[in-house]
Amino acid sequence: WVCHTPIRLRELIRTIRTARTQAEEREMIQKECAAIRSSFREEDNTYRCRNVAKLLYMHMLGYPAHFGQLECLKLIASQKFTDKRIGYLGAMLLLDERQDVHLLMTNCIKNDLNHSTQYVQGLALCTLGCMGSSEMCRDLAGEVEKLLKTSNSYLRKKAALCAVHVIRKVPELMEMFLPATKNLLSEKNHGVLHTSVVLLTEMCERSPDMLAHFRKLVPQLVRILKNLIMSGYSPEHDVSGISDPFLQVRILRLLRILGKGDDDSSEAMNDILAQVATNTETSKNVGNAILYETVLTIMDIKSESGLRVLAINILGRFLLNNDKNIRYVALTSLLKTVQTDHNAVQRHRSTIVDCLKDLDVSIKRRAMELSFALVNGNNIRGMMKELLYFLDSCDPEFKADCASGVFLAAEKYAPSKRWHIDTIMRVLTTAGSYVRDDSVPNLIQLITNSVEMHAYTVQRLYKALLDDISQQPLVQVASWCIGEYGDLLISGQCEEEEPIQVTEDEVLDVLEGLLVSNLSSPVTRGYSLTAIMKLSTRFSSVNRIKKVVSIYGSSIDVELQQRAVEYNGNDLLDLLGGNDVPVIPTTMPTKPASAGGELLDLLGDLSLGIPPMTAYNKNGLKIDFTFERANPNPNVAVITIHASNSTEADMTDFVFQAAVPKTFQLQLLSPSSNVVPALNQGTVTQVIRVLNQQKLRMRIKLTYIHKGSAVQDLAEVNNFPPQSWQ
Amino acid sequence: MDGWMDGWMDGWMDGWMGGWVDGLLLTIGITSSFQMQFMLLFSRQGKLRLQKWYVPLSDKEKKKITRELVQTVLARKPKMCSFLEWRDLKIVYKRYASLYFCCAIEDQDNELITLEIIHRYVELLDKYFGSVCELDIIFNFEKAYFILDEFLLGGEAQETSKKNVLKAIEQADLLQENIDYQTRLFAGVMVPSMASESSGLFQS
Numbered sequence: 001w002v003c004h005t006p007i008r009l010r011e012l013i014r015t016i017r018t019a020r021t022q023a024e025e026r027e028m029i030q031k032e033c034a035a036i037r038s039s040f041r042e043e044d045n046t047y048r049c050r051n052v053a054k055l056l057y058m059h060m061l062g063y064p065a066h067f068g069q070l071e072c073l074k075l076i077a078s079q080k081f082t083d084k085r086i087g088y089l090g091a092m093l094l095l096d097e098r099q100d101v102h103l104l105m106t107n108c109i110k111n112d113l114n115h116s117t118q119y120v121q122g123l124a125l126c127t128l129g130c131m132g133s134s135e136m137c138r139d140l141a142g143e144v145e146k147l148l149k150t151s152n153s154y155l156r157k158k159a160a161l162c163a164v165h166v167i168r169k170v171p172e173l174m175e176m177f178l179p180a181t182k183n184l185l186s187e188k189n190h191g192v193l194h195t196s197v198v199l200l201t202e203m204c205e206r207s208p209d210m211l212a213h214f215r216k217l218v219p220q221l222v223r224i225l226k227n228l229i230m231s232g233y234s235p236e237h238d239v240s241g242i243s244d245p246f247l248q249v250r251i252l253r254l255l256r257i258l259g260k261g262d263d264d265s266s267e268a269m270n271d272i273l274a275q276v277a278t279n280t281e282t283s284k285n286v287g288n289a290i291l292y293e294t295v296l297t298i299m300d301i302k303s304e305s306g307l308r309v310l311a312i313n314i315l316g317r318f319l320l321n322n323d324k325n326i327r328y329v330a331l332t333s334l335l336k337t338v339q340t341d342h343n344a345v346q347r348h349r350s351t352i353v354d355c356l357k358d359l360d361v362s363i364k365r366r367a368m369e370l371s372f373a374l375v376n377g378n379n380i381r382g383m384m385k386e387l388l389y390f391l392d393s394c395d396p397e398f399k400a401d402c403a404s405g406v407f408l409a410a411e412k413y414a415p416s417k418r419w420h421i422d423t424i425m426r427v428l429t430t431a432g433s434y435v436r437d438d439s440v441p442n443l444i445q446l447i448t449n450s451v452e453m454h455a456y457t458v459q460r461l462y463k464a465l466l467d468d469i470s471q472q473p474l475v476q477v478a479s480w481c482i483g484e485y486g487d488l489l490i491s492g493q494c495e496e497e498e499p500i501q502v503t504e505d506e507v508l509d510v511l512e513g514l515l516v517s518n519l520s521s522p523v524t525r526g527y528s529l530t531a532i533m534k535l536s537t538r539f540s541s542v543n544r545i546k547k548v549v550s551i552y553g554s555s556i557d558v559e560l561q562q563r564a565v566e567y568n569g570n571d572l573l574d575l576l577g578g579n580d581v582p583v584i585p586t587t588m589p590t591k592p593a594s595a596g597g598e599l600l601d602l603l604g605d606l607s608l609g610i611p612p613m614t615a616y617n618k619n620g621l622k623i624d625f626t627f628e629r630a631n632p633n634p635n636v637a638v639i640t641i642h643a644s645n646s647t648e649a650d651m652t653d654f655v656f657q658a659a660v661p662k663t664f665q666l667q668l669l670s671p672s673s674n675v676v677p678a679l680n681q682g683t684v685t686q687v688i689r690v691l692n693q694q695k696l697r698m699r700i701k702l703t704y705i706h707k708g709s710a711v712q713d714l715a716e717v718n719n720f721p722p723q724s725w726q
Numbered sequence: 727m728d729g730w731m732d733g734w735m736d737g738w739m740d741g742w743m744g745g746w747v748d749g750l751l752l753t754i755g756i757t758s759s760f761q762m763q764f765m766l767l768f769s770r771q772g773k774l775r776l777q778k779w780y781v782p783l784s785d786k787e788k789k790k791i792t793r794e795l796v797q798t799v800l801a802r803k804p805k806m807c808s809f810l811e812w813r814d815l816k817i818v819y820k821r822y823a824s825l826y827f828c829c830a831i832e833d834q835d836n837e838l839i840t841l842e843i844i845h846r847y848v849e850l851l852d853k854y855f856g857s858v859c860e861l862d863i864i865f866n867f868e869k870a871y872f873i874l875d876e877f878l879l880g881g882e883a884q885e886t887s888k889k890n891v892l893k894a895i896e897q898a899d900l901l902q903e904n905i906d907y908q909t910r911l912f913a914g915v916m917v918p919s920m921a922s923e924s925s926g927l928f929q930s
Contacts, residue, residue, distance in 0.1 A: 119901055190887060249839045253836075292838050
């Protein structure tokens with residue numbers, strides 16, 4: 001005797017939960033799925049509901065359930081309420097508008113929208129309003145509109161939200177709902193009121209005509225809001241002493257949209273906003289939620305200055321709230337208003353700066369962004385002190401942005417050159433490894449321009465090098481400075497502070513130390529070698545320098561070799577031989593060359609023997625790849641793409657994207673530009689770094705605008721030379 | 727061929743979705759400025775207990791989003807605030823005993839009122855199940871959906887009165903001719919300091 005009755009839902013759940021391993025669970029699921037499938041095949045009406053429910057449970061666990069989609073449709077078509085309930089739920093979980101099968105629902109939903117039982121109508125409205133596709137919405141909009149006019153508030157509120165969904169999917173249908181909105185706000189039922197306000201909001205956001213049309217509702221909305229605030233305790237809608245906060249928030253939001261840019265409307269809502277702002281209880285989150293929405297509204301409409309100050313002060317108080325969520329929204333809002341209401345926000349500067357010490361990462365980030373926005377000529381010293389302290393102690397994820405922010409602020413508002421150099425020094429020494437690569441040339445430029453500070457700068461940088469040579473940007477800037485102003489260093493000309501006593505040999509020791517140190521990146525080595533070379537015109541220890549150069553003339557590091565060889569070229573020997581020693585032009589590549597570009601230009605064909613290849617050549621766009629191995633990690637292939645354009649029109653907004661299989665890791669650095677000039681007049685280069693130990697495969701995606709049209713192409717790159725991944 | 731394509735497609739999609747290409751991040755899409763895009767309920771072990779999607783996405787995308795988000799939220803420390811930025815959405819989450827309630831809202835939406843929405847939903851569950859715990863939601867997941875669907879529609883609140891939502895559910899339940907016999911499971915002795923599946927959601 002075998003029992004064919006499918007097991008109950010809760011029984012299945014209980015059974016599956018006893019599985020001790022993933023494999024055991026999978027086995028149970030497979031067994032049950034097989035049983036369910038055969039039950040479906042038998043067209044069993046009695047247990048279809050139970051089976052689909054079980055399928056939905058298994059779907060939630062992550063198992064495929066698509067074979068149940070049609071069964072959901074059968075359940076929806078059934079007359080039993082239980083069936084419909086599960087059927088609609090299944091439809092919402094298993095079907096989506098991308099599958100044609102969902103359209104089969106349309107007729108059922110249409111029938112159910114006209115069902116005699118409101119709970120069935122409710123199911124249909126809910127499903128349509130949650131997942132209805134554009135086609136379904138078009139077909140059924142008329143039914144929804146009908147229900148929007150019913151006196152049954154249970155259905156009316158659902159119809160309103162369903163209409164919102166219809167409008168979102170098919171915006172041109174918005175007009176047809178206009179007549180039905182006529183009396184929506186006269187409703188007493190809060191559910192209908194709330195959903196009506198949502199519907200009106202959606203319409204106003206999408207259509208300026210609707211917005212103009214609905215402005216006349218402002219007095220009515222103000223009245224409803226006033227009643228909510230003034231009315232006594234209403235148990236049905238009360239949340240911690242506040243009457244229907246959800247409705248209050250939605251009304252405030254609609255008022256915001258209606259009042260924006262309109263003097264009359266803004267004036268009409270001024271009083272109620274002031275009232276809400278001053279009378280709302282702030283001890284719990286719910287009150288603060290309303291205050292928050294009020295602040296957003298005040299800031300967006302044409303409110304009088306007193307009201308705006310009131311709003312900013314509310315945010316200021318939020319900043320002092322124990323609840324971190326409140327502090328978070330305050331910072332977010334202040335960040336939005338800092339440009340328009342700068343002075344008002346400045347008043348809360350110290351509280352904002354305190355938030356830099358907050359434990360929450362999101363709060364810290366916002367406080368940092370806001371702090372930078374508040375820096376000006378008056379508060380630069382104080383603010384920078386706080387921000388540098390923050391830079392010292394903050395998480396690595398903030399350091400790069402903070403350092404960039406400090407450099408920017410210092411450049412704009414530095415009270416003195418000395419202060420500026422000191423600030424840069426502070427950043428380089430405390431967060432030196434996080435400073436962005438492109439800061440280095442900017443800093444070098446800055447130092448060059450601060451002529452009177454050269455002696456001080458080079459001295460400070462030299463001293464910093466004695467302490468720590470691990471932070472590459474610091475070392476690079478320091479090397480460059482020593483190369484340029486080494487003579488000032490050894491002559492002890494510093495005015496700003498006690499000049500140090502240092503000899504040429506000591507300086508060269510330091511620079512040579514950088515060349516051999518494992519801590520130095522190839523770029524850094526390039527900087528130090530260049531610096532040593534420059535010192536040949538400033539120092540007298542020319543022999544020592546020549547020796548260093550000849551050592552590196554046979555260096556395994558090809559770019560150093562190249563550099564050394566170039567420097568040892570005829571020009572230099574001539575220069576060294578003569579009595580007049582002209583300055584070696586500083587247009588020698590001193591820029592860090594965004595980790596690839598210009599160094600490769602230097603290298604030319606000296607690419608460690610990996611031949612370049614053409615990765616893509618179509619429609620006039622050609623992309624070549626050149627290769628090198630990264631130092632020190634030989635498993636990282638550094639590929640530079642060179643994009644050229646042989647057509648007669650530029651390719652603008654050029655974006656190169658790459659993807660590799662999961663087993664690889666890929667990093668794309670910034671491109672040299674987004675315009676590939678016509679007629680091969682230039683190339684766009686970009687560096688890719690791939691971590692790989694297997695045969696390299698890549699897919700590339702190119703998008704650009706050519707002669708006014710957007711072009712997109714996908715391609716596979718399979719012709720990588722074997723040396724690039726071995 | 728299949729194996730190749732699968733490995734490739736995922737890597738490809740990951741590459742695009744992962745956002746390691748400068749400035750190009752896949753977004754789910756802003757539908758309007760104020761919409762809840764989805765709500766997820768999951769346990770502290772990352773097991774999904776409920777998923778309600780208000781935007782059209784493929785099963786694969788939903789799985790990916792769920793996986794990522796669950797990981798992100800579970801990694802949050804208790805001292806952190808209930809909001810985080812994720813892709814171009816705002817995530818509002820709150821833990822009740824052993825269950826995380828997690829909503830994705832859009833940029834212009836009010837995070838604080840979303841917390842109230844979540845709280846209201848938990849209150850409804852609590853009233854319906856009587857001191858609700860995670861086990862109730864596991865064994866009666868379809869009921870949890872029904873209740874949610876009487877409270878929210880298309881990501882918006884359709885009813886702001888607790889009483890009315892519960893009344894509607896009650897009536898709908900009565901319409902059901904075959905009501906499955908529900909057995910409440912007790913998971914044994916409750917350890918007060920640890921939130922387990924049988925901890926009432928409102929116990930702190």
